[in-house]
Amino acid sequence: MIGFGLRLAVAGGREALTRLAVIAAAVAVGAALLLSTFAGINAVNAQLNRVAALYPQATEAGDGAQPLWWSSRDDFFHGEQITRIDVAATGPDSPVPTGLPAVPATGEYYVSPALQRVLDANPLSARYPGRAVGTIGDAALPSPDTLMLFVGRPAAEVAELPRAVPLTSLDDSAPGLPETTVDLIMSVIVAGLLFPVLILIGTATRLNAARREQRFAAMRLVGATPRQISAIAAIESAAAALAGTLVGFGLFLAVRGSLADIPFTGDRFFPADITLTVADALIVAVGVPVGAALAAGVSLHRVRVSPLGISRRTTPRPPRWYRLLPLLLGLGELAFFLVGRRPETSDGQMAVFLPGLLLVMIGLLVAGPLLTAGTARMLARRSNRPATLIAARRLADNPKAGFRAISGIMLALFITSAATGVITTIIANRGPAPIGSTDSAAVFLFTEGKPLPAAGLSALPGVKSVTVLRQNPDDHAYEGLVACGELPSAYGRCAPGASVAVVPSDLIPYRENADPNRIWAASSVTLDSLAKLPTQSVVVLTDGSATAIEHARTTLEQAFPAYVIPPTVPGDFESSFADTLRGWQQLADVVIVASLAIAGCSLVVSVVGGLTERKRPFSLLRLSGAPVRMLRRVVALETAAPLLAVAVTAIVMGFLAAGLFLRAQMGYTLIAPSPGYYLIVAAGLAACLAIIASTMPLLERITGPETARSE
Known part of the structure; x- marks a missing residue:
C-alpha cells in the first residue's frame, strides 16, 4: 500500500x-x-x-563552611542599567561565581565586555575604584549587551550591604519565574505563531x-x-x-x-x-x-x-448561530474576573486568563464561516454586476472553504492586536519619560544618618540644589522632614507660618513632576530639634542633563558605597521594567510581520488551489462569453471581501480581549496603539491584496478552451 x-x-x-x-x-x-x-x-x-x-537566595552553611558573600544591586548610566555584584570570599573553599576564574580580591573587579566598552568610552571608572582584572564569561551574562561587574570587597563590608546573602553553593538557587503578565504575553505570542503555521x-x-x-x-x-x-x-x-x-x-x-x-x-x-x-x-x-x-x-x-x-x-449546510458560542464563552470568562474575582497567585491567574484568550482564538476560527456567510449575504444584496453575484454565490455555497483561505490572517491580526494593546497600555502606565525629556531631574539617596558631602555636590556643574531630609521622629511615618528655608522653590513651599515641612523622602512623589505650587504640610518639630535629627536622605536637583545626573550619581556612590541609589531619574525605571516591555513590543512586531507572512503564504496556497479546482467551470464561463476581467473580479471579490470583514473583526476582538485582560489583571484602561501599528497592519493587508492580484495571470493560463473538455 x-x-x-x-x-x-x-x-x-x-x-x-x-x-x-x-x-x-x-x-x-x-x-x-x-x-x-x-x-x-x-x-x-x-x-x-x-x-x-x-x-x-541564601544557602545554609554547615560547620566549617566558607561561604561567599554576595550582594546584587542595580546602577544606571545614561538610562542603561548596570548590574553590580559585590562579592567576598571567606576562605579558599568559597564558591567561585559562574563566569569568573576566581573571586576578585578587594580593590579588583571583573567587567562584562559590553561594560568594558562603556568604561573605555566614558569617564565612569571613578564610580568603581580599583582595577579591572578580567572580563566576565558568557555563562554568567544574560545577554552579550549586559552591563555587569563583579566587585571584590572585604567580607565584613559585603555582609552589611543591601540584599547580602551567604552562599555555600551557586547551584542550589532556583531560577525565578517571569512576571505573570510577561508569561501571558509570551504564551499569546507563541500561539500567534503556532496557529498560523498549523493553518x-x-x-x-x-x-x-x-x-x-x-x-x-x-x-x-x-x-x-x-x-x-x-x-x-x-x-x-x-x-x-x-x-x-x-x-x-x-x-x-x-x-x-x-x-x-x-x-x-x-x-x-x-x-x-x-x-x-x-x-x-x-x-x-x-x-x-x-x-x-x-x-x-x-x-x-x-x-x-x-x-x-x-x-x-x-451544497454543505450553512453555518449556524451556535458557532458564536466558543467566542462568547472566551470573552465571558475574561469579563467574569473584572469585579475582583482575579486569583491572587500567578499560577491561578495563568489558569484563568490564558485559557480565556485561547478560547477566544478558537472561537474566532469556529465563527469564521458564519462571518463569511454574512459577508456573502451582504454582497448578494448589493450586487449589481455578474461578478459580484457569482462571488457572493460561491461564498454562500461553501463559506467554510471561503474562510479557510483567510483564517490565518484572522488569527494573526487578533494576536498582534491583543499583544500590542496590552504592551502599549502597560508601557504608557508604567514607563516614565526617557532621560533628557525633562528640564530637571533629581537624584536621591537614603543616607541613614551618614555624613553628607554637600559641598562637593553643590559645586558640580548642572546641580541646582542639594536638599537634606531628616528622619521623622515618628517611627511609623515614612515621610521625611525638611527646613522650609532649605526647600527649593521647584518642589513647592511650606504652609503659611511653618518652619519645618513634612515631605516624601525623595521630595517628588513617584511618577509626578516637581510642582512649585505644591504646599507641604507643617510639622510640629522645631528648627532646633530638626538639626539634631539624623539625616534620612539627600535629594540633588539637576538641570536634567545627562552629564549633571551622572556626576551627581558618581559623587553619591563614592560617598556612600554601601547604599543603593534608587532608579528615580527619568529613564532609569524605564530601563529596567518598561525597557523589557519594549522588548516584548519588538517581539510583537516580529510576530506581526511573521504571522502576516505565514498567513500570506496560506492565502497564496488557498487561492491557487481554488483556481486549479475550478479551472473547468471558469473555462466553461469563458466559452459562454464571460470576459477574463469578470472572472478576475470574481476571484478578487470572493477573497478580498471576507478578508476585510475578518480583519476588522479580528482587530476589534483583539482590542476587546486586551481591554478585558488589562482591566481584570492590572486595573488599566486600554490605550490605543501608536500609528505605526496601523501602518503595519495596513501594509500587511495591502500585501495580502497584492498576493491575490498576483494569481490573476494564472487564471487566464489555466482556463483556456482545452480545459473545458469532458473529463
Whole structure:
C-alpha cells in the first residue's frame, strides 16, 4: 500500500509533482518557523534563568563552611542599567561565581565586555575604584549587551550591604519565574505563531483537494475500501510533509545564527541559547508529517461517506448561530474576573486568563464561516454586476472553504492586536519619560544618618540644589522632614507660618513632576530639634542633563558605597521594567510581520488551489462569453471581501480581549496603539491584496478552451 500510494502521488505528471513541491515548500516554511519558535522560547528561558541567578537566595552553611558573600544591586548610566555584584570570599573553599576564574580580591573587579566598552568610552571608572582584572564569561551574562561587574570587597563590608546573602553553593538557587503578565504575553505570542503555521500546513496538504477527491471516489467505485483510500491519501500527504520537514530543519540551521541578534526581550541572545531540545525536534519531525496525514484524511471525509457525493457536489449546510458560542464563552470568562474575582497567585491567574484568550482564538476560527456567510449575504444584496453575484454565490455555497483561505490572517491580526494593546497600555502606565525629556531631574539617596558631602555636590556643574531630609521622629511615618528655608522653590513651599515641612523622602512623589505650587504640610518639630535629627536622605536637583545626573550619581556612590541609589531619574525605571516591555513590543512586531507572512503564504496556497479546482467551470464561463476581467473580479471579490470583514473583526476582538485582560489583571484602561501599528497592519493587508492580484495571470493560463473538455 505504501508503494502504491507513493506511485499515485507522482503519477499525475507535472500537476502532481507541482502539488507535491508546493506542499513540501509550505511545510518547510512552517516547520522552520515552528523550530525557530521553540528555539526562541528556550533562549528566553535561558536568559531569564541567568537573570534570576544574579539574585540568589541564601544557602545554609554547615560547620566549617566558607561561604561567599554576595550582594546584587542595580546602577544606571545614561538610562542603561548596570548590574553590580559585590562579592567576598571567606576562605579558599568559597564558591567561585559562574563566569569568573576566581573571586576578585578587594580593590579588583571583573567587567562584562559590553561594560568594558562603556568604561573605555566614558569617564565612569571613578564610580568603581580599583582595577579591572578580567572580563566576565558568557555563562554568567544574560545577554552579550549586559552591563555587569563583579566587585571584590572585604567580607565584613559585603555582609552589611543591601540584599547580602551567604552562599555555600551557586547551584542550589532556583531560577525565578517571569512576571505573570510577561508569561501571558509570551504564551499569546507563541500561539500567534503556532496557529498560523498549523493553518499553513493544513492548507498546503489540502491543495487540489477536489481533484484528489474525484480520483479517490473513482477508486471507491471500483472496489477500494475507505481504509485503503485513507491510507493512500495519508501516504501521499505525509511523504510531501516529511520532505518539507527535512528541508525545514535545514532552513532553521541556516537562520539559527541570525535569530540570536533579534532582541525578543529587549536584549540579544548568545548563539548558544538558540537551541532545540530532543522533545522539540521530535514534536516537529513526527508531529508535522502526522498532522499533514490527518489533514488529508479530514479533507476526504466525503469520499469515505459516499463516493457518489463527490460527483453530486451537494451544497454543505450553512453555518449556524451556535458557532458564536466558543467566542462568547472566551470573552465571558475574561469579563467574569473584572469585579475582583482575579486569583491572587500567578499560577491561578495563568489558569484563568490564558485559557480565556485561547478560547477566544478558537472561537474566532469556529465563527469564521458564519462571518463569511454574512459577508456573502451582504454582497448578494448589493450586487449589481455578474461578478459580484457569482462571488457572493460561491461564498454562500461553501463559506467554510471561503474562510479557510483567510483564517490565518484572522488569527494573526487578533494576536498582534491583543499583544500590542496590552504592551502599549502597560508601557504608557508604567514607563516614565526617557532621560533628557525633562528640564530637571533629581537624584536621591537614603543616607541613614551618614555624613553628607554637600559641598562637593553643590559645586558640580548642572546641580541646582542639594536638599537634606531628616528622619521623622515618628517611627511609623515614612515621610521625611525638611527646613522650609532649605526647600527649593521647584518642589513647592511650606504652609503659611511653618518652619519645618513634612515631605516624601525623595521630595517628588513617584511618577509626578516637581510642582512649585505644591504646599507641604507643617510639622510640629522645631528648627532646633530638626538639626539634631539624623539625616534620612539627600535629594540633588539637576538641570536634567545627562552629564549633571551622572556626576551627581558618581559623587553619591563614592560617598556612600554601601547604599543603593534608587532608579528615580527619568529613564532609569524605564530601563529596567518598561525597557523589557519594549522588548516584548519588538517581539510583537516580529510576530506581526511573521504571522502576516505565514498567513500570506496560506492565502497564496488557498487561492491557487481554488483556481486549479475550478479551472473547468471558469473555462466553461469563458466559452459562454464571460470576459477574463469578470472572472478576475470574481476571484478578487470572493477573497478580498471576507478578508476585510475578518480583519476588522479580528482587530476589534483583539482590542476587546486586551481591554478585558488589562482591566481584570492590572486595573488599566486600554490605550490605543501608536500609528505605526496601523501602518503595519495596513501594509500587511495591502500585501495580502497584492498576493491575490498576483494569481490573476494564472487564471487566464489555466482556463483556456482545452480545459473545458469532458473529463
